[in-house]
Amino acid sequence: xxxxxxxxxxxxxxxxxxxxxxxxxxxxxxxxxxxxxxxxxxxxxxxxxxxxxxxxxxxxxxxxxxxxxxxxxxxxxxxxxxxxxxx
Numbered sequence: 001x002x003x004x005x006x007x008x009x010x011x012x013x014x015x016x017x018x019x020x021x022x023x024x025x026x027x028x029x030x031x032x033x034x035x036x037x038x039x040x041x042x043x044x045x046x047x048x049x050x051x052x053x054x055x056x057x058x059x060x061x062x063x064x065x066x067x068x069x070x071x072x073x074x075x076x077x078x079x080x081x082x083x084x085x086x087x
Contacts, residue, residue: 006031012038 007025011034012018025032035042042050051058 004031008033010035010037
């Protein structure tokens with residue numbers, strides 16, 4: 001017996017990887033909740049929850065074009081953490 005699984009995808013229709021991921025999910029008849037994050041931005045609480053569930057640094061949610069962002073102790077990552085987790 002197969003259980004139904006619902007997947008939430010934070011989607012950017014202009015991103016080829018996002019479109020490929022969505023197509024793969026649809027191809028496998030997976031129940032999908034699509035959130036276009038440019039149209040419906042995530043609030044601070046939702047972002048914190050995603051980071052906690054993924055157990056990753058905040059900067060890892062971003063695409064990395066510069067080596068600086070890959071360093072968890074980078075000034076950019078520290079700034080992102082402060083902004084994201086400010087009270």
